[in-house]
Amino acid sequence: MDFGRTMKYQREAEPDWPHQLKQLPGCERLFSCIQCGKCSGTCPLSIYMDYTPRRIINLVREGFRNEALSSKTIWLCASCYACAVHCPQDIHITDVMYMLKREAIQHQMYPKRFPIPVLAREFYDLVRKRGRSSEFWLVLRLAMKSNPLILLGMVRTGFWLIRTGRLSLRSERIRGVHQLRRELATPKEAQ
Amino acid sequence: MARIGIYVCHCGHNIAGTIDVKGVANYAASLPGVAVARDYKYMCSDPGQDLIKNDIRDHQLDRIIVAACSPSLHEATFRNATAQGGLNAYYFQMVNVREHDAWVHSDKAAATEKAKDLVRAAVYRVKLHKPLERRRVPIRPEVLVVGGGIAGIHASLSLAAAGKQVYLVEREPTIGGHMAQFDKTFPTLDCAACILTPKMTAVRANPNITLWTLSEVVKVEGFVGSYQVTVRHKPRYIIDDLCVGCLECVEACVFKEPRFSDEFNVGLGKRKPVYMPFPQAVPQLVLIDPETCIEFKTGKCKKTCVEACAERNAIDFTQKERLETIEVGSIILSTGFEVFDPHRIPYYGYGVYPNVYTALEVERLVNAAGPTGGEVVLRDGRKPKRVGIVHCVGSRDEHTNRYCSRVCCMYSLKLAHLVKEHTDAEIFNCYIDMRTPGKTFEEFYNRVGEEGVNFVRGKVADVYPDGDGSLVMQVEDTLLGIVRKIPVDMVVLAVGLEAHRDADAVRRMFNITCASEGFFVERHPKLAPVNTFTDGIFLAGCCQGPKDIPDTVAQAGAAAMEAAALIDKGYVELEPMTASVNEEECSGCKTCIPMCPYSAISQKADVKKAFINEVLCKGCGTCVAACPSGSIKQNLFEDEEIFEEIEGVLAYA
Amino acid sequence: MARDYLYFPGCSLKATGVAYEESMQELFRILEMPLRELEDWNCCGATSYMAIDEESAFQLSARNLSLARQNGNSDLMAPCAACYLVLRKTQDYVKKYPRVHRHVAASLESAGLPMMDGVKVRHPLEVLYNDVGLEKLESKVVRRWRGGPVACYYGCQAVRPFTEVDRAHNPIRMDEIMKAVGVPTVDYSLKTKCCGGALTGTIHDVGVRLNYLLLKEAARKGANAIVTLCPLCQFNLDAYQVEIQKESGESFDTPILYFTQVLGWAFGADPRKLGFKRGIAGRKLLKQWFAEHAEVEQYV
Structure with missing residues (x-):
């Protein structure tokens, strides 16, 4: 048995952090949370999470950045927005989760080869380069960069997808890819 | 040339924190016609008012300006001080540098300049003020009370005890309101009917009270002291003076069995087209519902009821609605509330799953005079073994009502206790925060806990049927940080309190104000809680906001006192801004x-x-x-x- | 008076969701509502972009909206729930946040594209419900459905904030449309619960588990098939049934259809053009149903 202590010292908190987050689109009402737990109750994935969405909101609000960013919760969030439509305080919890994912990716606060941020990254690059995503190439690259063994498990599905004509090996590229790149290159305003 | 005195109030930090009050006073002193300009910490205090009075005497002032808060707070104070100094009260002008300036700006220099502008405007205008006199009008001694729930009943009885004439107007066929539907009252668990019905019969018996049920106010004219109120009397199809409440007509009705949804039992019971709303109804008169009565629908009924009434001859199918106009000096509004309709929250399954109930329905189930004779049974007759109570249904939610309905935590605890007592079921109260701030409320919470009721801190996210016919409440137990699925046989929705859907029409008719939630607004939240912005119109009970019975009764007493004080003074002074x-x-x-x-x-x-x-x-x-x-x-x-x-x-x- | 509908297929409709595109085209052809694909559209950004860079996600959608604007079309139909939500969310945030608005406007300008005002993003389910109407849909029916009751599964993103497909809690429009064309539906209490989206590709076990629950509940309610409106939902429910069967020991072979396939069938379309052969699960069942319908049954 592990008898590690769970106490949190106030010095571990970053009290300014949630106030910065509050400025981001969708995160305005962060401090209105009444901790009712309806988000967790309606979330189809909360039962797999280390912190329920409600607890994530409170970790953020109290400035426990490290715990929030290294939680499994933010990666399990499938962006289904159930919490957002249920929240009695109209907190856009999905947007808060996105914000945490962005920050965690930025600071590499996830296990190496953890597939979700890898997928996000690969998807991001593919679309940037070609303007469209290709499910086949995406899965291939995800496997290469996370765990190639997962391809083994996909053989059956892949077989069926090819057989039913649903797997396109062609990676499409849009004509206006340069136009798109110019658009994406437009710098953001400084906050 | 006028001789003007100007007083700039600090209002502690409220004004002086943002505005350079000394600078404003110095500036004012430089304006033509200004004889005295001062700043002072609290102008509304006695020493502040004395400044005005003394300066009028010592400096022969003939006009007074106070730059302070809103005129709605202290204009009357300073007009009086001006009059006491020997000037006409209307030689006074107020400048609002608090709400219009200090409280809404953060740039101190700009706010100070704005204050100077506002003061200068007052200096220009006050020179032209003319002496005016207030008029006195007499107050009629009758009071109208609108709404016969516990608030209206208590206000009427208090006024009647003080010898005042009261008209009590109630829309429904009986007085009693929601309280009459409750089984027991928290936290003392006295039987609601036992404490309410004596007051209801006292209303009927009191010669100072004219009770009109099935009646509605349709028009209000006039002003404080003399309101002309038009009341619509809806037909009861029963002659009040002839009916003795014997119920023989009900017995004799061609419908042998009651088959129409019974309003008093919120649809859980049945009644006939001719019926008494409930056994202790006041007045003890039956009524006929033309929507369901065969005679009204076809004109071909055997009218067994008329036969049964025999020589008493109290049934009159030809009654028509009629209007009546009365004169009253003041009005108390005690129009009550509506319970939240949980159909608006589809994921709790109300109206879809038969075993999802509102709290009011469960009140009727536990009541011995209710549709099941006090047996808490499900619609299929089974006794529930596990019961879930969902708090905050329609309260504390941006999608429905943002406010806390104040009474639901306590009535949920009460229902937990009563249902457990009746069925020995396992009870799960799912709450967000347990709000038990009233006298002996916390003790009641402890008692219910000791009785073995389960408390789950979390708002229920979903209610859905399980395979075996029971319902599942899905909720995060926020104290454990774990999502739970709790199977229950019965779900009780602790529905919140809402303003009446016609509250807006009512407020227009009485020329008062509603907040965004629809509840009537009191003149001041602390210091004038039963007054409205319209003189002579007072508020009592849940029409002003959700509250429990003790608070309602206290407020009703206060409203009655305000109305009585007005009558006893005998007159009211009207402002001369006509x-x-x-x-x-x-x-x-x-x-x-x-x-x-x-x-x-x-x-x-x-x-x-x-x-x-x-x-x-x-x-x-x-x-x-x-x-x-x-x-x-x-x-x-x-x-x-x-x-x-x-x-x-x-x-x- | 045929009005043409501009549509944004999104990446899935060109790959795993190809049956959705095929059946939608056939359905709209029967309804005499010509479809036109948005030219040179780019990926909507889906959920992954939001997780890396929200501003780029808005830029991606902005280009598509701007292209639609250039096309002079006020409506842009997005059949994929993720595309639909992302496009609408972009519009919403551009409207609500001046900073997002300025950035999107500057980005479009440097790409030489016009600002994207006034485009209405729509979903085919809602187009059928509002522009065609239940009555007209009912009047088009020429084949009787023999597949028995179905579960209408709305999934998540089509009925969430920013959207107008149906109400968020207990949506019913797909059920109403199905009933109108003679397809019985079951009361499916999980109709808006998430299928896990991309989780089946990343945290596979958890993603598959969600789909198990959805399949199990549909079966428990007596549904013979699940009808979807999103290519990702269709894929997740369709592709992992054998695996779910192995893990759970319960047998599943449930056809997972698009609502456009069911409608196309009811309106007498050639089944080959509706992409039925592209489903993985429930192929036996489908063959059975269609065998009975070798001869198209006409209502007199």
Whole structure:
């Protein structure tokens, strides 16, 4: 048995952090949370999470950045927005989760080869380069960069997808890819 | 040349924190006509008011300006001080540098400049003020109470005990309101009927109270002291004086079995077309519902009820609705609340799953006089073994109502206790925060906990049927941080309290205000909690906001006291800001007459000129602006006064 | 008076969701509502972009909206729930946040594209419900459905904030449309619960588990098939049934259809053009149903 202590010292908190987050689109009402737990109750994935969405909101609000960013919760969030439509305080919890994912990716606060941020990254690059995503190439690259063994498990599905004509090996590229790149290159305003 | 005294109030930090009050006073001293300019910490205090009085005497002032808070708070205070100093009270002008300036700005220099502008405007206009006199009007001694729930009942009885004449008007066929539907009352668990029905019969028996049920106020005219109120009496199809409440007609009705949804039992029970709302109804009169009565639908009923009534002859199918106008001096509104309709939250399954109930329905189930004789049974007759109570249904939610309904935690605890007592079921109260702040409420919470009721801190996210016919409440137990699925046989929704859906029409009729939630607004949340912004109209009970029975009764008593005090004083003083017509210039075009919201304008038949009844005029200024020939003027808002004020505010130093 | 509908297929409709595109085209052809694909559209950004860079996600959608604007079309139909939500969310945030608005406007300008005002993003389910109407849909029916009751599964993103497909809690429009064309539906209490989206590709076990629950509940309610409106939902429910069967020991072979396939069938379309052969699960069942319908049954 592990008898590690769970106490949190106030010095571990970053009290300014949630106030910065509050400025981001969708995160305005962060401090209105009444901790009712309806988000967790309606979330189809909360039962797999280390912190329920409600607890994530409170970790953020109290400035426990490290715990929030290294939680499994933010990666399990499938962006289904159930919490957002249920929240009695109209907190856009999905947007808060996105914000945490962005920050965690930025600071590499996830296990190496953890597939979700890898997928996000690969998807991001593919679309940037070609303007469209290709499910086949995406899965291939995800496997290469996370765990190639997962391809083994996909053989059956892949077989069926090819057989039913649903797997396109062609990676499409849009004509206006340069136009798109110019658009994406437009710098953001400084906050 | 005028001799003006100017007083700039610090209001502690409220004004002085943002505005350089000394700078404003110094600036004011430099304006032409200003004899004295001072700043002071609290002008509304006695020493502050004494400053004004002494300066009038010592400096022969003839006009007074106070730059402080909103006129709605202290204009009367300073007018009185001005009068006590020996000047006409209307030689006074107030400048609002708190709500209009200090509280809404953060730039101190700019706020100070704005204060100077506002003070200068007052200096320009106050020179033109004319002496005015208040008028006194007598107060009629009758009081109208609208709504016969516990608030209206208590207010009526209090007034009647003080010897005042009361008209109690109730829309439903009986008084008693929601309280009559409750089984027991928290936290003492006294039986609601046992404590309410004596008061209901006392209303009926009191000669000072005229009780009108099935009646609605449809029009209100007049002003404090003299309101003309039109009441619509809906037909009961029973002659009040002849019916003895024997119920023989109900027994004899051609419908052998009750088959229509019973309003008093919120649809859980059945009644006949002719019925007594409930056994202790007051008045003890039956009524006929024309929507379900065969005679009204076909005209071909055997009318066994008439036969049964025999020589008493109390049934009258020809009754028509009629209007009646009464005169009262003041009005108490105690129109109550509506329970939240949980159909609006589809994921709790109300109306879809038969075993999802509202709390009010469960009140009727546990009541011995209810549709099941006090047996808590499901719609299929089974006794529930596990019961879930969902708190905050329609409360504390941006999608429904943002406010806390105040009573649901306590009534949920009460229902937990009662249902457990009746069924020995396992009870799960799912709450967000347990709010038990009243006297002995926390003790009650502890008691219910000790009885073994389960408390799960979390708002229920979903109610859905399980395979075996029971329901599952899905909720995060926020104290454990774990999502739980709790199977229950019965779900009780602790529905919140809402303003009546016609509250807005009612507030228009009585010329008072509603907050965004629809509840009537009191004049001051702390210091005038039963008054409204309309003189002579008072509030009691849940029409002003959700509250429990003790608070409702206390408020009803306070409203009754306010009305009685008004009557005993005998008169009320009216402000002189009324409009008047210059007959020389009036062309008799009648433009102003339909514009007046208070019906204060008429045309003099002989000279064909407009005439404004000063007592009815509220000084809103609509007619002044509407008059094409500019022949209407309003005291304190004469054209010259307003133009000078504009000149003043625009005259940059 | 045929009005043409501009549509944004999104990446899935060109790959795993190809049956959705095929059946939608056939359905709209029968309804005499010509479809036109948005030219040179780019990926909507889906959920992954939001997780890396929200501003780029808005830029991606902005280009598509701007292209639609250039096309002079006020409506842009997005059949994929993720595309639909992302496009609408972009519009919402551009409207609500001046900073997002300025950035999107500057980005479009440097790409030489016009600002994207006034485009209405729509979903085919809602187009059928509002523009065609239940009555007209009912009047088009020429084949009787023999597949028995179905579960209408709305999934998540089509009925969430920013959207107008149906109400968020207990949506019913797909059920109403199905009933109108003679397809019985079951009361499916999980109709708005998430299928896990991309989780089946990343945290596979958890993603598959969600789909197990959805399949199990549909079966428990007596549904013979699940009808979807999103290519990702269709894929997740369709592709992992054998695996779910192995893990759970319960047998599943449930056809997972698009609502456009069911409608196309009811309106007498050639089944080959509706992409039925592209489903993985429930192929046996489908063959059975269609065998009975070798001869198209006409209502007199």
